[in-house]
Amino acid sequence: MKAICFNFEIHQPFRLKRYRFFDIGRDHYYYDDFLNDDIFERIARQSYVPAAETILKMIDATEGRFKCSIAISGTAFEQFERYCSEFIDLLKRMADSGCVEFVAQPYAYSLASLTDPEEFADQVAATCSMLHNRLGVKPKIVRNTELIYFDDLAPQLVQMGFKGCLTEGAKHILGWKSPNYVYTAASAPKLKLLLRNAKLSDDIAYRFSDSSWPEFPLTADKYINWIASTPVEEQIVNIFLNMETFGDMQPATSGIFAFLEALPRFAAEHGIDFVTPSEAISKIKAVGELSVVHPISSADEARDTSAWLGNRLQHEAFDKLYSVAERVRKCNNRALKQDWQYLQTCDHFFYMSTKRKADGSMHALFSPYETPFAAFTNYMNVLADFLMRVEEEFPSKVDNEELNSLLLTIANQGNEIEALNKELSSMRKNIEQYNIEHRPAEKPAKKAEKPKADKTKAAKADKPAKAPAKKAEKKS
Amino acid sequence: MKALMFGWEFPPHILGGLGTASYGLTRGMWECGDMDITFVIPKPFGDEDRSFANIIGTSQVPVAWREVNRDYVDSRIGAVMDPDLYFRLRDHIYADFNYMRTNDLGCIEFSGKYPANLLEEINNYSITAGVIARTLDFDIIHSHDWLTYPAGIHAKQVTGKPLVVHVHATEYDRSRGKPNPTVYGIERDGMTHADHIITVSNLTRQTVIDHYGIDPAKVTTVHNAVVPLDEELLRIENPRPSKEKVITFLGRITMQKGPEYFVEAAAKVLRNCSNVRFVMAGSGDMMDKMISLAAERGIADRFHFPGFQKGRQVYEMLKASDVYIMPSVSEPFGISPLEAMQMGVPSIISKQSGCAEILDNVIKTDYWDIDAMADAIHAIISYPALYKQMREDGLAEVAQITWDKAGQKVINIYNKVLGRG
Incomplete structure (x- = not known):
C-alpha cells in the first residue's frame, strides 16, 4: 500500500523598508508595512485562502481520507492576524477536522539551527505554543527552515520531544537510495526522517504550467500514475510544497486547484492513501539510517545552505546578527525581542545572494531589492541600529x-x-x-x-x- | 575581410573615451582573425601601435598634386606613412583643392584635437577621406562618432560600399537634451546614410531610435569592453596610505557627468561620518561652480579638487580610493567604472549610464537620488564584507569583459550587412 504525505509550508517574512544610514539611531521601526500588506493580501487572496478552502473541500468530499500537514511560521501567522484574520478560522477548521497535522518549525523561519541551538529551541517552542494557543494542537513532527537538516540537529530534536523530522531528499546525500522510504537519523535513531521527493514536488511547484516541459500539461491522472508506477516496496511519497504554489507560483488559471482536487479520486483508483507525517512514521517501518554531516536544505541547485550563507556579505550579516543572541535573550525589552525575531528570518539573507543563472533568477524573483548589494546595505543599516539598541540595553564592555x-x-x-x-x-x-x-x-x-x-x-x-x-x- | 575605419583619436594621444574604445575594438576585431583594418585618424604621431591595423593620417594625405621626389617624402612623413602609399594616394586626387590651405606635400594640416574650427576640420577630413576611399580596396566602411560620419558618407558615395556608423555618444547626452542643431544634423545625416548603426549601449540605442527617428531594425548594441591592465599599473602602490576613506570622482566636470550630485551626496555622508574624504579629479566648465558649492555646504575641508589627471596619475588616484563614483546624468557607456574595477575599487554608478546594463558587481542608483548615493558610499566604507565582495567579484567580472567578444559582434554585423549570413 502506497501513501502520499503532503506538507504545505506557509511563510512570509517581514520585509524591511528602505532604511538609510542617516536613519541609524533615529528611527527604530524597520518594516515596510505597505509592501508587506500588499504582498501578503495578494498571496492570501490568490493562494492561501483558496488553497485552504480546497483542502477543506477535499477532506469533506473524501470523508476524511484526504490528509495532509501544514507548517506555518510565526511571522506568517502574525501577518495573517494583521492582514487576513479570516484565514485563522480556516486553519482552525483544518485543525479540528483531524485530517490536517500541524508541524512545528522555527518561529521566525530563521537559520538559528546553524549557529545557536538555544535560539533554535526557543523559536520552535514559540511556534508550538502559538499553535497550541491558537489552534489547540500539539505538534509531534518538526521541520526546520527550508528543510535544513544535519546530524547534530537530530539529538536536540529528540530531546525537544519530536518523533519525526521533515527534510530534503538531497541527491548528494541519498546517492542510490530513494527518498520514498522512512529513514532514521544516524545520530539519534529515535528520530524518523521523511525526505522530500524533489522531482515529484518540483513537477508541481515549478513545472506545472511550463508549456516547454515535455510532460506539459500535467494532469492528476498522469501524476498519480507516476506515483503508482514507483517500485512496490517504496511505500511513501513525500510531496512538500510551499502553500503559495497553489494560486501564486502556479496561477489559478493554470488549473492547479482542479489538479489538487482531483488527486484523491485517482489515488483511490490506484489504492493510494494519504497520510499525515505522524501516521507515516508510525505505520511505515524505517529502512535504514541516514547520516548528514553537512547541512542540507531544499534551496537552490546545491541543496545546501549556500542560498543564505554563500558569500561574504551573507556571512558578515549573519555573524553580526548572532553575535548578540545571548544578550537579546537576557533582556526583557519586548520591542527589541520582536525585532530580533523578525531580523532573523532567512529571507533577508536569501536576498543577498550573488548567485547567477537559474538560482540567481530565483533569488531575484523573491527579492524586493534590485541587487544583492542593496539588500545587504539596507539590512546592515537596520542591523546597525538594532545593535545600538542592544548596546544601550547592555553595554558591550560588560562581558x-x-x-x-x-x-x-x-x-x-x-x-x-x-x-x-x-x-x-x-x-x-x-x-x-x-x-x-x-x-x-x-x-x-x-x-x-x-x-x-x-x-x-x-x-x-x-x-x-x-x-x-x-x-x-x-x-x- | 577588409574594413576602412574612420576615427578621430587613437592611443596614446587621446582626449576622451572615444580613442580608447576605438583602439580596443580594432584590436579585438583583429584578435578574431581574418581582419584587415585600415584606421584613419586626423593626425598620427608615429608612436601608435600599428601591429593590428594600418594607420593613415589625413594630415599626410595629398589633396593637391605636388611634384616631389620619394626621398623628400620619406624625410618629411616617413615616420608616419610609407612614401609608396603617399604616391598611390596622390594618383587618386579627384578634384583641384589648390584653393585650400595645403602644405608642401599638398596635404591639409589637422590639429587632431577638438579645435574651435572643428566643423572645418571635419569637412577637411571628409575631403581627404575621398582620396583614401578611391585609393584603397576594402569591403566595408566603419565610422566612429559624428566627427567622421561625413567622411564615411563620402566614402560610401564614391565606392558604393556599405557604411556602418558607430555611435559612441550622441549630442543628446552631451547637452542634457538641448542639442546643437548643426551637430544633430551631422549625426542624423550619418545615421540615415548608414546601412547599419552600432551603439555602445541600449540606452544610446534608444536615443538613436527616439530622437533621430531611426528604424530599430538597423540599430544594434555592442557594449564596450576594457583592455586588461598592464602588470606595471596593477603594481602601483597606494601613494597615500591613510586610515581615512577616499571617495573619488574622475572625469570631466561638466553638466553631463552630474558633479553636483556627488557634492550633495558627500555633504550627506559627512554629516554622519567624519573619517572620509572626497576627491573630484578632472577639469571642466563646472569646476568653479563645484568648488563654491562644496564651500557653501561647509565641506570644503574634506572635499578636494586635484585637477586633471592623466596616464599613470589616474591609476595612482584609483589605487588611493576606496570607492569610485560616476553619477552621470547621461552616459552612453562610461568606461571609467570598469577601469576602477580593474584596480579593485568598488564602484557606484548611475542607472543612466550605459555600462550599468552589463555590470552586476557595482551599486547602481539614479543620478538624482543623492540619498541612495550617500547610503551606498556609507555602506561600502562601513561594511568591510561589502567592500571585499564587490572588490573581488568586480575584478572577476571585469576580467570577462573583453574586446574580442565585442569585436566578434561587430564582425557578425559586417557579415550581415554584406549579406554573408
Missing part, C-alpha cells in the same frame, strides 16, 4: 559572564524579596489570627471592618519599616 552574575544577583534579590514578602504576609495572618482568637468579645460588624483597615495600614506602615531593616540585615 557576558559579568552580565550573567549581575542578572543573577538581580534575580536572586527579586526572589529574596518575594520570599520575605510571603513571610511577612503569613506573619501578619498569624497576628490577625492571634488577635481574633484572643478577642472573642468584639462585635461581628466591627470585626469585618477592622482587618481591612489593618491591612491597608499595615501595608503602608510596615513596608517602609521593614525595608531599612532588611538593608541593615544585609549590611551586617
Whole structure:
C-alpha cells in the first residue's frame, strides 16, 4: 500500500523598508508595512485562502481520507492576524477536522539551527505554543527552515520531544537510495526522517504550467500514475510544497486547484492513501539510517545552505546578527525581542545572494531589492541600529559572564524579596489570627471592618519599616 | 575581410573615451582573425601601435598634386606613412583643392584635437577621406562618432560600399537634451546614410531610435569592453596610505557627468561620518561652480579638487580610493567604472549610464537620488564584507569583459550587412 504525505509550508517574512544610514539611531521601526500588506493580501487572496478552502473541500468530499500537514511560521501567522484574520478560522477548521497535522518549525523561519541551538529551541517552542494557543494542537513532527537538516540537529530534536523530522531528499546525500522510504537519523535513531521527493514536488511547484516541459500539461491522472508506477516496496511519497504554489507560483488559471482536487479520486483508483507525517512514521517501518554531516536544505541547485550563507556579505550579516543572541535573550525589552525575531528570518539573507543563472533568477524573483548589494546595505543599516539598541540595553564592555552574575544577583534579590514578602504576609495572618482568637468579645460588624483597615495600614506602615531593616540585615 | 575605419583619436594621444574604445575594438576585431583594418585618424604621431591595423593620417594625405621626389617624402612623413602609399594616394586626387590651405606635400594640416574650427576640420577630413576611399580596396566602411560620419558618407558615395556608423555618444547626452542643431544634423545625416548603426549601449540605442527617428531594425548594441591592465599599473602602490576613506570622482566636470550630485551626496555622508574624504579629479566648465558649492555646504575641508589627471596619475588616484563614483546624468557607456574595477575599487554608478546594463558587481542608483548615493558610499566604507565582495567579484567580472567578444559582434554585423549570413 502506497501513501502520499503532503506538507504545505506557509511563510512570509517581514520585509524591511528602505532604511538609510542617516536613519541609524533615529528611527527604530524597520518594516515596510505597505509592501508587506500588499504582498501578503495578494498571496492570501490568490493562494492561501483558496488553497485552504480546497483542502477543506477535499477532506469533506473524501470523508476524511484526504490528509495532509501544514507548517506555518510565526511571522506568517502574525501577518495573517494583521492582514487576513479570516484565514485563522480556516486553519482552525483544518485543525479540528483531524485530517490536517500541524508541524512545528522555527518561529521566525530563521537559520538559528546553524549557529545557536538555544535560539533554535526557543523559536520552535514559540511556534508550538502559538499553535497550541491558537489552534489547540500539539505538534509531534518538526521541520526546520527550508528543510535544513544535519546530524547534530537530530539529538536536540529528540530531546525537544519530536518523533519525526521533515527534510530534503538531497541527491548528494541519498546517492542510490530513494527518498520514498522512512529513514532514521544516524545520530539519534529515535528520530524518523521523511525526505522530500524533489522531482515529484518540483513537477508541481515549478513545472506545472511550463508549456516547454515535455510532460506539459500535467494532469492528476498522469501524476498519480507516476506515483503508482514507483517500485512496490517504496511505500511513501513525500510531496512538500510551499502553500503559495497553489494560486501564486502556479496561477489559478493554470488549473492547479482542479489538479489538487482531483488527486484523491485517482489515488483511490490506484489504492493510494494519504497520510499525515505522524501516521507515516508510525505505520511505515524505517529502512535504514541516514547520516548528514553537512547541512542540507531544499534551496537552490546545491541543496545546501549556500542560498543564505554563500558569500561574504551573507556571512558578515549573519555573524553580526548572532553575535548578540545571548544578550537579546537576557533582556526583557519586548520591542527589541520582536525585532530580533523578525531580523532573523532567512529571507533577508536569501536576498543577498550573488548567485547567477537559474538560482540567481530565483533569488531575484523573491527579492524586493534590485541587487544583492542593496539588500545587504539596507539590512546592515537596520542591523546597525538594532545593535545600538542592544548596546544601550547592555553595554558591550560588560562581558557576558559579568552580565550573567549581575542578572543573577538581580534575580536572586527579586526572589529574596518575594520570599520575605510571603513571610511577612503569613506573619501578619498569624497576628490577625492571634488577635481574633484572643478577642472573642468584639462585635461581628466591627470585626469585618477592622482587618481591612489593618491591612491597608499595615501595608503602608510596615513596608517602609521593614525595608531599612532588611538593608541593615544585609549590611551586617 | 577588409574594413576602412574612420576615427578621430587613437592611443596614446587621446582626449576622451572615444580613442580608447576605438583602439580596443580594432584590436579585438583583429584578435578574431581574418581582419584587415585600415584606421584613419586626423593626425598620427608615429608612436601608435600599428601591429593590428594600418594607420593613415589625413594630415599626410595629398589633396593637391605636388611634384616631389620619394626621398623628400620619406624625410618629411616617413615616420608616419610609407612614401609608396603617399604616391598611390596622390594618383587618386579627384578634384583641384589648390584653393585650400595645403602644405608642401599638398596635404591639409589637422590639429587632431577638438579645435574651435572643428566643423572645418571635419569637412577637411571628409575631403581627404575621398582620396583614401578611391585609393584603397576594402569591403566595408566603419565610422566612429559624428566627427567622421561625413567622411564615411563620402566614402560610401564614391565606392558604393556599405557604411556602418558607430555611435559612441550622441549630442543628446552631451547637452542634457538641448542639442546643437548643426551637430544633430551631422549625426542624423550619418545615421540615415548608414546601412547599419552600432551603439555602445541600449540606452544610446534608444536615443538613436527616439530622437533621430531611426528604424530599430538597423540599430544594434555592442557594449564596450576594457583592455586588461598592464602588470606595471596593477603594481602601483597606494601613494597615500591613510586610515581615512577616499571617495573619488574622475572625469570631466561638466553638466553631463552630474558633479553636483556627488557634492550633495558627500555633504550627506559627512554629516554622519567624519573619517572620509572626497576627491573630484578632472577639469571642466563646472569646476568653479563645484568648488563654491562644496564651500557653501561647509565641506570644503574634506572635499578636494586635484585637477586633471592623466596616464599613470589616474591609476595612482584609483589605487588611493576606496570607492569610485560616476553619477552621470547621461552616459552612453562610461568606461571609467570598469577601469576602477580593474584596480579593485568598488564602484557606484548611475542607472543612466550605459555600462550599468552589463555590470552586476557595482551599486547602481539614479543620478538624482543623492540619498541612495550617500547610503551606498556609507555602506561600502562601513561594511568591510561589502567592500571585499564587490572588490573581488568586480575584478572577476571585469576580467570577462573583453574586446574580442565585442569585436566578434561587430564582425557578425559586417557579415550581415554584406549579406554573408
